[in-house]
Amino acid sequence: MPYENLLIEEDxxxxxxxxxxxxxxxxxxxxxxxxxxxxxxxxxPRTDLQAIVLTGGPTFFSAGADLRDPExxxxxxxxxxxxxxHLRLGPDMCKAWEELEQVTIAAVEGFCVxxxxxxxxxxxxxxxxxxxxxxxxxxxxxMNMSWGAVPRIVSLAGPSRAKQFVIFGESLxxxxxxxxxxxxxxxxAGQSEAxxxxxxxxxxxxxxxPVRMTKQSVSAASGALHMATSFMDRDQFMLASxxxxxxxxxxxxxEKRKPKFTGN
Numbered sequence: 698m699p700y701e702n703l704l705i706e707e708d709x710x711x712x713x714x715x716x717x718x719x720x721x722x723x724x725x726x727x728x729x730x731x732x733x734x735x736x737x738x739x740x741x742p743r744t745d746l747q748a749i750v751l752t753g754g755p756t757f758f759s760a761g762a763d764l765r766d767p768e769x770x771x772x773x774x775x776x777x778x779x780x781x782x783h784l785r786l787g788p789d790m791c792k793a794w795e796e797l798e799q800v801t802i803a804a805v806e807g808f809c810v811x812x813x814x815x816x817x818x819x820x821x822x823x824x825x826x827x828x829x830x831x832x833x834x835x836x837x838x839x840m841n842m843s844w845g846a847v848p849r850i851v852s853l854a855g856p857s858r859a860k861q862f863v864i865f866g867e868s869l870x871x872x873x874x875x876x877x878x879x880x881x882x883x884x885x886a887g888q889s890e891a892x893x894x895x896x897x898x899x900x901x902x903x904x905x906x907p908v909r910m911t912k913q914s915v916s917a918a919s920g921a922l923h924m925a926t927s928f929m930d931r932d933q934f935m936l937a938s939x940x941x942x943x944x945x946x947x948x949x950x951x952e953k954r955k956p957k958f959t960g961n
Contacts, residue, residue: 702729703736710747710901711894712740712799716759723753724763725812730786733816737793747905748897749797751820752804752890753813761811761834762787764947777935784931787812787844791819795849795916798909800900804893805829805871806886815846818853821912822881822896825871826889831879837866839946839958841937843930848923853879 704715714736716723723729740749753759763769768783775783794801794816803817806826814831817823835842842863851859854877862869862877874880884892900908937943941961949956 700732700736702726703732705736707746708894710745711750711897712743712746712748713750713752713890713894714740716751716753719754721763721765722757722760723813724760724765725787725816726763726766727768727783727786729763730790730812734786734790734793737790737797740799741793741797743799744905746799747908748800748802748900750802750804750890750893750897751794751817752893753806753809755806755887757807758803758805758809758817758829759811759813760808761813764950780935781931784843784935787815788931791815791844791846795819795920798912800897800908800912802893802896804889805831805880806889808832808868811835812844815842815844815849818846818849818879822893823874823879824882824884824889824893824896825874825880826884827871827886829871829889830868831862831871831874832866832868833863834866836864837946837956838950839937839940839942839944839956841930841933843927843934845923845927845930847930848920848926850879852919852923853877 702718704717706713718724718729740746801820802822802824803820804824805817806829809817809829809831811834814833833842847859847863850862854862858877871880871883875883882892942958945956945958
């Protein structure tokens, strides 16, 4: 099927999925999230593909959730039930990528923010170019981190570092992210995709059935409690987004000033 915001390439047993909203710095609009979910569901039954590389632009992976998405402007017109259903987009996208049976490798250049981080930690491996960085701005903007990302980050970095990364909302350099276990390999700037393709070539050289079974086994072991610890994060996000602090965070961001949070 055609995608408005994605470019799809295939090279033998490898598929490359490229975010393609350069004017918006690959911000995750509702439409882009639907397309990312759809492409994952379309690729999942493909036995002729054994590895999938997910990448963004040459200077950025994604600016995170699109705060200017027109669909965000309709939130006040929705019922609570409708808002709760709309908030499935991000979690469903990450879940679809996590549940792919093919090995998934995220290639990151430049900044990877918010929902972009949630997406790449749902992949099996992360390759980052020199100079890449990761940041979760949700809490400094008055929201909480959702999309099932927190337990995935805990599994990769451990509880203390996960708290640092999620709570402070500060940029994490790729070199530090590698020492924390959030990045699997560093590449020269601009070479993350090439390195990810080298990893993909190593995957497709192996017998596909044991690879898929092993991926499933490791994911089941490491993520056994993920749902139990994150099943409420969508509702927590909805609650937080109804608070005045959640309006103050983005307002201060666009006005280029420090926010004044009140706890309300």
